Amino acid sequence: MFPTINGRQADHPVSGIFLERWSPRAFAPEAIPDDVLHTIFEASRWAPSATNIQPWHILFARQDTPDFARFLEVIYPRNARWAERASVLAFILSKKERIVQGESVPSLNRNHAFYAGAAWAYLALQSSILGWVAHAIGGFDQDAARQKLDISDDYHINIAVAIGRQGDKTMLPPDLQAREAPTTRHPISHFVSEGVFRKP
Numbered sequence: 475m476f477p478t479i480n481g482r483q484a485d486h487p488v489s490g491i492f493l494e495r496w497s498p499r500a501f502a503p504e505a506i507p508d509d510v511l512h513t514i515f516e517a518s519r520w521a522p523s524a525t526n527i528q529p530w531h532i533l534f535a536r537q538d539t540p541d542f543a544r545f546l547e548v549i550y551p552r553n554a555r556w557a558e559r560a561s562v563l564a565f566i567l568s569k570k571e572r573i574v575q576g577e578s579v580p581s582l583n584r585n586h587a588f589y590a591g592a593a594w595a596y597l598a599l600q601s602s603i604l605g606w607v608a609h610a611i612g613g614f615d616q617d618a619a620r621q622k623l624d625i626s627d628d629y630h631i632n633i634a635v636a637i638g639r640q641g642d643k644t645m646l647p648p649d650l651q652a653r654e655a656p657t658t659r660h661p662i663s664h665f666v667s668e669g670v671f672r673k674p
């Protein structure tokens with residue numbers, strides 16, 4: 475038998491950290507110590523990218539600050555209603571263009587969001603390893619975020635992230651309480667094909 479953690483059964487002998495990480499919406503009212511937050515960001519630092527360009531940028535705000543209120547304002551209400559209790563709200567940005575060696579004019583880095591995704595995944599796994607949780611939020615107003623967070627046009631705003639300590643689910647509205655559990659995944663046969671591309 476391979477690991478079963480959080481009710482998630484692996485089909486192959488994967489590290490438990492992948493099953494332990496999930497995305498709760500209930501957050502306890504606990505501030506994240508600086509050293510923990512820095513370690514979470516440090517994990518993102520070590521994400522890989524072509525030519526080691528590292529185009530990601532993390533813009534964050536702590537709970538109970540004017541910045542947090544400003545960040546929360548751009549998150550759609552269906553997410554803000556739970557994300558408002560996070561200890562930290564962050565946005566994962568990525569620089570869209572880069573200068574290719576030998577050229578003088580910047581051009582689109584078509585993988586900028588892919589690298590930012592790796593940085594997010596490292597952040598999320600490190601949070602979980604430390605006993606904290608990170609929940610990605612795609613549901614926010616892009617235009618409002620760019621304006622209110624003063625993010626220049628050369629950066630793409632990929633996702634918001636709510637980071638905190640998992641809390642008791644009874645603090646959530648009933649519809650979210652019902653969904654507050656780890657999910658499972660398709661088996662690898664669903665998304666892996668050898669030699670010839672086969673849709674699931």
Ligand SMILES: Cc1cc2nc3c(=O)[nH]c(=O)nc-3n(C[C@H](O)[C@H](O)[C@H](O)COP(=O)(O)O)c2cc1C
Pocket residue numbers: 495496497498553609610611612613614633655656657
């Ligand atoms: C890029 C991205 C955007 C997401 N956006 C939202 C969102 O707007 N609201 C939400 O409640 N969850 C959001 N999620 C969380 C996903 O629903 C969740 O990761 C997925 O259901 C798998 O569950 P797990 O993270 O608990 O394993 C997002 C996740 C990712 C990676």
